[in-house]
Amino acid sequence: MTPTTDPRLQLAPAGARAGTWLFLLGFVLPLAITAIALAFAVQGKGELKLVAGSLPLTIxxxxxxxxxLCGGLWWLLARMMRRQSLQLSAAGIDVRSSFYRCQVPLQELKLDQARVVDLDEHTELKPTLKTNGFSIPGFHSGWFLLRNRRRTFVAIAEGRRKLWLPGNGRRDLLLEPRDPHAVLARLRELAANGGRG
Known part of the structure; x- marks a missing residue:
């Protein structure tokens, strides 16, 4: 598949909200929990195992x-959140989002049933159960079970408009391109041309 150069046909990037949540959950929270645990250990009456017998050095x-450790993990996850790409071709659709990738041949997509949706209105398409994915508030990537009980590959950020692409097999897609209408139009154009691009 050749890369799609039109920016409208690319996935929307994760927003600042998702980045903030990742920092809080991946860096700040573990340090805060550990600091509190150390404070309780120091206040307790039990014997402490100290490094070189020094409490300040141990802390x-x-x-x-x-x-x-948390900084390295946060850096890796933040970098992977930026790994978002969408390629459309006569062969089908190739989605890469964080640690995950999904390729679906064009003929397996039910483009007549595909539509651009607002998940606040179409709650049956909201991801509910992560089966193999990466998820924080404002960013979902990987395989999820939707409220309609369909197992779906999800690559969405925090925008309002999503593209729902049902498949005729095991692979449905819920994506958030920068311009969902343009992606759907391009897929229908490819299908109408018999996959000749």
Whole structure:
């Protein structure tokens, strides 16, 4: 598949809200929990296992080591959240989102039933159960079970308009391109041309 160069036909990037949640959950929260646990351990009456017999050194090494570990994990997840691509061709659709990829041949898509939706109005298409995915508020990527009980590959951010592409087999798609109407029109054009591009 050749890359799609039209920016309207690309997936919407994760927004600032998703980035903030990732930082809070992946970096701040583990450090806060560990700091609280250390404070309780120091206040307790039990014997502490200290590094070189020093409480300050133990605290610095514990929090510092955790900060390095969480910082590395946060950096990796933030980088993967930016891995968003959508390629359309006569062969079908190729979606890459964070750690996941889904390819669906054009003939397996029910384009006559595909539509642009607002999930606040079409709640049956909201992702409810993550079966193999990456999800934080404002970003969902991977395989999910929707409220309509269909297992679906999801690549959505926090915009309002999503593209629902039902398949005739095991693969449905719920995507958030920058211009969902343009993606749907391009897919229908490819299908009408018999997959000749």
């Amino acid at each position: 610095v090494l514990t929090l510092g080591g955790l900060a390095v």
